[in-house]
């Protein structure tokens with residue numbers, strides 16, 4: 001469709017107006033009719049333009065609303081992709097991403113904790129009670145960490161706390177406080193007196209591979225389980241690098257807290 005088709009009536013009115021103007025002997029009536037036609041078309045064009053503007057304003061508003069909803073949905077999806085839907089903390093993928101991000105420019109202490117005998121809780125009281133224990137554990141973790149570090153869930157009943165720029169000694173103290181807070185109070189969702197957890201900690205310098213940091217913390221956790229549970233164990237192999245000869249390193253692995 002070209003402009004002439006779209007404005008056929010207006011073009012005709014305009015052409016007859018030009019005809020009248022170009023005539024030396026055009027009468028007053030001819031001028032009046034040409035002007036009248038132009039006025040009618042001009043009026044119609046104004047009305048149509050107003051209608052189009054109103055319609056395009058409405059469409060723009062609808063588009064803005066849709067864009068807003070799309071942005072909300074994108075950030076909800078992004079949040080869901082990075083968080084555990086049972087407890088709301090970072091999920092395994094996000095823990096790894098975040099830790100690798102920190103390690104690019106910071107040293108990092110990592111706490112890995114695992115609820116003791118969680119299978120028994122599930123077996124004796126059912127999966128929904130087990131789920132409630134997981135949620136309540138996260139609440140206790142949050143309140144005892146009081147904003148320090150970032151909590152993640154890396155497996156069924158295994159959680160992590162990322163502590164960038166926190167020394168191993170401080171991380172051990174933090175883990176001890178969390179351990180005591182969990183063991184000290186009864187869980188409201190669980191009729192037995194105590195839920196406990198075991199803790200493994202590693203410290204890694206900037207640029208350390210997170211798989212390595214996680215592996216060392218997990219090995220320390222295994223040791224905590226092996227040594228009786230409800231306890232904190234820290235990997236000190238990295239610290240030993242500066243003080244021990246290679247021969248000694250082969251024999252030394254972990255330190256144990258009381």
Ligand SMILES: Nc1nc2c(ncn2[C@@H]2O[C@H](COP(=O)(O)OP(=O)(O)OP(=O)(O)O)[C@@H](O)[C@H]2O)c(=O)[nH]1
Pocket residue numbers: 086114115116117118119120122126127128129130131134155156157225229
């Ligand atoms: N309720 C619930 N249970 C889960 C979930 N994910 C994993 N589990 C359960 O967690 C339990 C883990 O059991 P185990 O690996 O034997 O560990 P544990 O009984 O805690 O024993 P220790 O770790 O050695 O003290 C299994 O019974 C899993 O079914 C979950 O999302 N909700």
